[in-house]
Amino acid sequence: DVVLTQTPPTLLATIGQSVSISCRSSQSLLHSNGNTYLNWLLQRTGQSPQPLIYLVSKLESGVPNRFSGSGSGTDFTLKISGVEAEDLGVYYCMQFTHYPDTFGAGTKLELK
């Protein structure tokens, strides 16, 4: 199975601070069809996961543009440019290039 390693496990930030989360894959996530099926999700406390970014860098509808995704191959990053209170929670990267679909262990974003 593809292993996704997220760092850091916990991220302390102040409101307005810019932060980044890394997601490294144990193998390339480039599919033979040319797409890279790497998504980012946010799970707020007590809520279901909600999608943020798909195909590495495409924002889901309604997601603020302070969120951005980048990367290729095995190395991916989620950046939040100016953390807001509503951004707190656990961020997960996930892939479905390779069977089975797998998730990273999560990065918890908390207020400093």
Added chain:
Amino acid sequence: EVQLVESGGGLVQPGRSMKLSCAASGFTFSNYGMAWVRQAPTKGLEWVATISYDGSSTYYRDSVKGRFTISRDNAKSTLYLQMNSLRSEDTATYYCTRGFAYWGQGTLVTVSS
């Protein structure tokens, strides 16, 4: 508006069975593959099973193969997960999802004697 509403969770003894349902609305259910993802208490997300739009193809994680069955009724816009021979390690909140872009609120399954 896309809505996914899970039901059927609860407390069940080890070795017993349980069937989860996910009622879908707000989109043409028969056009989309669907999946179940679970989350053990205080843990991360774990894919469980996927079914194609027409039910002809199904996929399972190794730990549930032979015990769980994913199915769908397109006439009722409902997804199912039949879980047999349940183990304590199956204790989790089970979410149905469409393409990981839409998620239900989850239903908690607790396997305990």
